[in-house]
Amino acid sequence: MKRRDFLKQSAFALAGLAMLSLGCGSDKTAKADAPQPEVKQSTNEGASQAMNNNGKKILVAYFSWSGNTKAVAEEIHKQVGGDIVEIVPATPYSENYSVTVAKAKTEQEAGARPAISTKIADFEQYDTIYLGYPNWWGSMPMPVATFIDTYKMSGKKVAPFFTHGGGGVQRCMSDLEARAQGANVTDYLCLSGSSAKNSQGEITSWVKKTQN
DSSP: OOHHHHHHHHHHTOTTOTTOOOOOSOOTTOOSOOOOOOOEEOOOHHHHHHHHHHTOOEEEEEOOSSSHHHHHHHHHHHHHOSEEEEOOBSSOOOSSHHHHHHHHHHHHHHTOOOOBOOOOTTGGGOSEEEEEEEOBTTBOOHHHHHHHHHSOOTTSEEEEEEEESSSOSTTHHHHHHHHSTTOEEOOOEEEEGGGGGGOHHHHHHHHHHHTO
């Protein structure tokens, strides 16, 4: 992974460091309103058949800004089958790193619930949700909180996975458990951003644990 991409992930995890310098300015580089993301089915026949034999319907849902969490989500989807969908904010974050860092902090401090364009027609059909996101300021990005509030997890198995730039899991797991009331939350998978795209072995080991 390039040094620049690693640095993008790093500052999000340093929530407790007062010396962290945040960029200011208008969000001039934000993309246009995001299109509604599609729920995509697995193209892995073996994984899909395994899902059918187990009698469980699986959804992999993820939020990703730099692409690291997306890479992990796609590998999980490849292994477990089912459907996959990206959690996309209705107003995308800026591609400017400093602007996004500052906005993420402001949203978390305000307990914001940014609108998301992700729509799932029949969420009730899913038994297991693989839910992934990066560590932003020690916890989940606020669009993920919107997703959890919108699509109730009660009675479902939730298998969480996180990426980080040096801060580890911090409150990513505890905040999820607090928000996903009534869900059966499995042990988590936590990967550094620098290893996210080359962690097939770790992902495989974790997936097997979630299927017990």
